Amino acid sequence: MKFKDAAHLFRMAAVFAAGILIFVMVRSFFVPRTFGQYGHYRGDALADVRALPVHYAGHQACEACHTDVLDVKVKGRHARVNCEACHGPLATHTEDPGGVTPEKLDTARLCVKCHEANTAKPKGFPQVVSADHSAGLACNECHQPHSPAIVTEAPTATVLPEKHAAVVSAKGAKK
Amino acid sequence: MNLTRRHFLVLLPAAALAWESILAGTPEAAPNYQISEHWWGMLVDIEKCIGCGNCVRACARENNVPEGYYRTWVERYRIKEVNGVETLEVDSPDGGMHGFPSSDEPGVKQFFVPKMCNHCADSPCTQVCPVGATFISPDGVVLVDEKYCLGCRYCVQACPYGCRFLHPQKNVAQKCTLCYHRISKGLTTACCENCPTGARQLADLKDPKDPIHEYLRTHSVQVLKPHMATGAKLFYHNLDGAVR
Numbered sequence: 001m002k003f004k005d006a007a008h009l010f011r012m013a014a015v016f017a018a019g020i021l022i023f024v025m026v027r028s029f030f031v032p033r034t035f036g037q038y039g040h041y042r043g044d045a046l047a048d049v050r051a052l053p054v055h056y057a058g059h060q061a062c063e064a065c066h067t068d069v070l071d072v073k074v075k076g077r078h079a080r081v082n083c084e085a086c087h088g089p090l091a092t093h094t095e096d097p098g099g100v101t102p103e104k105l106d107t108a109r110l111c112v113k114c115h116e117a118n119t120a121k122p123k124g125f126p127q128v129v130s131a132d133h134s135a136g137l138a139c140n141e142c143h144q145p146h147s148p149a150i151v152t153e154a155p156t157a158t159v160l161p162e163k164h165a166a167v168v169s170a171k172g173a174k175k
Numbered sequence: 176m177n178l179t180r181r182h183f184l185v186l187l188p189a190a191a192l193a194w195e196s197i198l199a200g201t202p203e204a205a206p207n208y209q210i211s212e213h214w215w216g217m218l219v220d221i222e223k224c225i226g227c228g229n230c231v232r233a234c235a236r237e238n239n240v241p242e243g244y245y246r247t248w249v250e251r252y253r254i255k256e257v258n259g260v261e262t263l264e265v266d267s268p269d270g271g272m273h274g275f276p277s278s279d280e281p282g283v284k285q286f287f288v289p290k291m292c293n294h295c296a297d298s299p300c301t302q303v304c305p306v307g308a309t310f311i312s313p314d315g316v317v318l319v320d321e322k323y324c325l326g327c328r329y330c331v332q333a334c335p336y337g338c339r340f341l342h343p344q345k346n347v348a349q350k351c352t353l354c355y356h357r358i359s360k361g362l363t364t365a366c367c368e369n370c371p372t373g374a375r376q377l378a379d380l381k382d383p384k385d386p387i388h389e390y391l392r393t394h395s396v397q398v399l400k401p402h403m404a405t406g407a408k409l410f411y412h413n414l415d416g417a418v419r
């Protein structure tokens with residue numbers, strides 16, 4: 001027996017098919033092409049994050065030119081302290097070495113960021129109470145920051161004899 | 176041309192396909208970075224952290240982190256025992272950005288704990304995002320798509336480590352990207368680059384030559400909140416049980 005009103009179903013199916021097509025088209029318009037490339041997110045988001053600018057050039061970039069500093073540094077206690085940890089972000093300097101020059105650092109303020117004594121610091125880490133240790137002198141009056149151990153007599157030894165003695169004996173006591 | 180309905184319906188899918196290929200444009204230029212060959216994590220050695228705040232400053236400058244917000248921060252734990260009862264004090268002034276004042280109270284156990292996103296393999300924050308704006312990349316970094324983020328804060332609530340915040344101007348969720356823009360160029364993260372004692376080390380768990388494998392085999396290593404089964408990839412060495 002033939003279903004006499006089959007035309008109704010065909011019309012309805014056509015409406016559904018058209019609806020689905022429109023949905024697919026609209027979806028393809030609004031959903032970015034890379035959505036679902038790696039998972040339920042926009043694949044291009046990775047490229048967006050990757051495209052952010054780099055501010056810290058990395059020690060490899062510094063060492064490519066400043067080999068003289070590296071030669072000094074590798075022999076000292078600061079061998080594994082990277083350049084920009086003290087000198088700050090200098091990617092601009094690596095791009096334009098002549099145009100952008102790093103600022104001179106004030107060791108009196110810089111060194112204490114790490115070496116100021118704090119009871120919560122690991123016991124083996126070299127620490128000083130800066131007010132007692134240097135009496136306001138900049139650290140690089142005695143220590144060479146790239147290789148901080150004092151190998152020669154400090155030029156300002158006259159200022160510091162008893163302070164230095166106190167520090168040295170305190171260090172001895174720690175061991 | 177007289178377009179019948181039949182012809183129109185036949186042409187419609189073809190037009191849709193053509194339109195899609197127009198939208199697609201040229202495929203993304205493939206960089207040298209092979210996304211499937213990495214699985215990033217980080218190693219933190221508590222014994223080496225001196226609480227100098229260099230990582231916090233470096234992170235803020237590298238990533239333009241708004242003032243008062245931190246993608247990484249350093250906490251100081253002070254554990255006292257009074258009459259057999261342990262009391263815990265945790266402080267992090269300005270995220271530890273400018274260091275910590277020394278406390279000379281005797282009989283207190285003290286140490287610093289650097290914190291940041293744990294880049295969890297089974298991250299709660301990515302699971303709650305209703306729009307697919309946050310996700311774990313194929314190389315194991317949890318990232319935020321700022322163009323998709325609605326700023327609904329679900330992820331901020333979901334993170335058990337408190338590593339997310341809403342950017343006050345952009346109103347989108349922000350977090351540590353593990354310096355994805357750096358590590359995909361062969362550099363290390365800003366915090367690792369600037370850690371003077373090597374307390375933080377970037378680790379590529381898929382790289383067989385990475386020293387992390389030897390380290391994990393020979394040291395006691397712990398993650399934060401292991402009971403939450405987040406698959407955290409921020410490995411702590413010498414982590415005290417008091418740290419949350």
